Amino acid sequence: MNIIALQMLFGDRGKYIAMIVGITFAALIMTQQPSIFLGLISRTYSYVGELSLPDIWVMDPTVDFVEESKPLRDTELQRVRGVEGVAWAVPLYKGLLTVLLPDGQRKIIDVSGVDDATLIGAPKIMLKGSIADLRKDDGIIIDSNAASERYSITDATGKKRPLDVGDVLEINDQRAVVVGIAKMERTFTTQPLAFTTYSRAMRYAPGQRRLMTYVLVKVQPGADIATVARRIKAQTGLTAYGKEEFKVVNRTYWMKNTGIPINFGISVFLGFLVGAAIAGQTFHSFVRESLKQFAALKAMGVRNRTLVRMVLLQALVVGVIGYGFGVGLSALFGTAVAGSVLAFYMPWQLLIFSGVGVLLIVMLAALLSLRAVIKLDPATVFRS
Numbered sequence: 001m002n003i004i005a006l007q008m009l010f011g012d013r014g015k016y017i018a019m020i021v022g023i024t025f026a027a028l029i030m031t032q033q034p035s036i037f038l039g040l041i042s043r044t045y046s047y048v049g050e051l052s053l054p055d056i057w058v059m060d061p062t063v064d065f066v067e068e069s070k071p072l073r074d075t076e077l078q079r080v081r082g083v084e085g086v087a088w089a090v091p092l093y094k095g096l097l098t099v100l101l102p103d104g105q106r107k108i109i110d111v112s113g114v115d116d117a118t119l120i121g122a123p124k125i126m127l128k129g130s131i132a133d134l135r136k137d138d139g140i141i142i143d144s145n146a147a148s149e150r151y152s153i154t155d156a157t158g159k160k161r162p163l164d165v166g167d168v169l170e171i172n173d174q175r176a177v178v179v180g181i182a183k184m185e186r187t188f189t190t191q192p193l194a195f196t197t198y199s200r201a202m203r204y205a206p207g208q209r210r211l212m213t214y215v216l217v218k219v220q221p222g223a224d225i226a227t228v229a230r231r232i233k234a235q236t237g238l239t240a241y242g243k244e245e246f247k248v249v250n251r252t253y254w255m256k257n258t259g260i261p262i263n264f265g266i267s268v269f270l271g272f273l274v275g276a277a278i279a280g281q282t283f284h285s286f287v288r289e290s291l292k293q294f295a296a297l298k299a300m301g302v303r304n305r306t307l308v309r310m311v312l313l314q315a316l317v318v319g320v321i322g323y324g325f326g327v328g329l330s331a332l333f334g335t336a337v338a339g340s341v342l343a344f345y346m347p348w349q350l351l352i353f354s355g356v357g358v359l360l361i362v363m364l365a366a367l368l369s370l371r372a373v374i375k376l377d378p379a380t381v382f383r384s
Contacts, residue, residue, distance in 0.1 A: 004310070006313070009286075015286040019365075020321055027325070027330075028271070029268060029271025030275075032334075033264050034350055034354075038345040041260075042345050044251050044254045046188075047067075048246050048250065050124065051120075055225050055243060056228060057241050058072075059213070065254065066094075072212045077089060080215045083235055090216050091214070092198070093111070098172055099171050109191070110192060111195075111201055111205075112193065113196055115197075116135075119197075127182065128181040135197070140176040141194065145186060147178075148162040164181070166178065172206065186343070217240070279318070279365050284369045286314075312363075
């Protein structure tokens, strides 16, 4: 009977293709749109993830996300170092400054000043140069995305080229020499990233009484990160988050304060509705046109239970094929936009989500059609 069910399904090529298209569209939307959403959300904490050594981030209590610069007193660094369970603590400057490119363009740059002695907070992956080059006079490392895109410059011949090692910049009228190009994950705000030493960042930054943005902490071996963070809060009055907790703080802030979740949620819901409408209507029409075949099977003694199983099999086959096409197209899309400004992240859990959505669509389509099959009179086959 299963073979007969599949022959009936594949025999009506027009409706079969229409159902596949409907399911493919639904699976594509339910996979692609959440993948873009998850990619965007992952960028809200990508900077925190890039700094792998620190266990705890210490900051002003009013900071809501990592790009929000609210400076601390320099004395807070020593207070944090004195907390039980802290192995080491280093300062980090982070702020938006104005940069003058070699061809005269003025841009905004997100500068991070890392600890002079240890260079903790510097990029992990260097494409050109090395982290140690930050110790060179006026040295600065530029993110590769910024160097090749927003900071591309026009040379003396009039041709566009990426910013490269050896190029001389001015940050707030202070000399800066590009000594390295680093590979960094894009951030949610998409501001170009640059790294230099903490002392040099103090020179680049506008004159203020407070400049230190964060204190990065490593806990002692065997110490509990959450416990040490609570001690830091209690003894200093500052806010301290474990790295993973700080990622959640960043993600939560952008999800609560932007319309991104609602917009993508609406897109996914509409994709589900459109796919359900196309597949449901087409499948119902397919079953209605196949009633004579089902009536013939009933007349030969086939039970309703078997006919129901045949209809469900047809729906599942359509769902699996359409789901495969939809997920495949989503994966191709993700491959095409990899490394671009458009974010894309497709974890395995998302495949389950879209798979459940497709299953609901095909089951609804099948259930809408089963009533006609169950109540079918076998005598229909003998009527003209």
